[in-house]
Amino acid sequence: MRHYIAVIHKDSDSSYGVHFPDVPGCFSAGDTLDEAIRNAGEALRFFAENSEPMPVPRSLEEIRADPQVGQDIGLGCTFAAIPFFLDAHRTVRANLTMDAALLEAIDVTAKARGQTRSGFLASIARKEIFE
Template sequence: MLTFFALVHQEDDSAYGVQFPDVAGCFSAADDMEQVIRNASEALALHLEDGDLPAPRSLAEIKKDEDVAAELAHGAFLIAVPLISFTGRSKKANITMDAGLLQAIDDTASARDLTRSAYLASLARRDISG
């Protein structure tokens, strides 16, 4: 899985703004820190779904970038954002877990009007993207 670094900005009580130095034109925003990586990961996937995939720079290379360094000096910070590519295809997978845990998953999924697969996929996406 590729990871891209993103600059996060916030001024006063505004939302968090996110930009990707290695992906021109890709931006995101979030009202709170809990949503920053999730929203950024989604924006990154959508932005890159039909285009060429740029090579992400390392953290050391990003920090050497003059524009990034200037943003960091003014209070921005860097986060690592995973690129989760959605293919639009489903793939069956067998998993094994404790029967009680599986029942709790099924009960929770049912209460949320989701299938077991949809519920587990949403949890995985949320965990992977922070």
């Protein structure tokens, strides 16, 4: 899994804005910092699914040394590493070990939500990775 560095900025009269120096044209926003970061991950995935291959991400140090980003630093922006991967569109079997009562609770919850155990666990993992 790769991480892309997001530059996050906020003017006093606006929402949080997000852009990616390594992915020109990919941007996002949110009313709160948490929402902006969550939306940034979705923006990366949407951009990747609808464009050319994604560029190789640079490190935070390389981003901070970029003269164009230097202007943003002067404006009081902050940075966030946004995890990124695209679905492989294939499934693999995995053997997991956990407490029997926890597995039973997972199965009950998944069934109540109309999901399979695998689908439920995958949705929880995505939430934990991207939020």
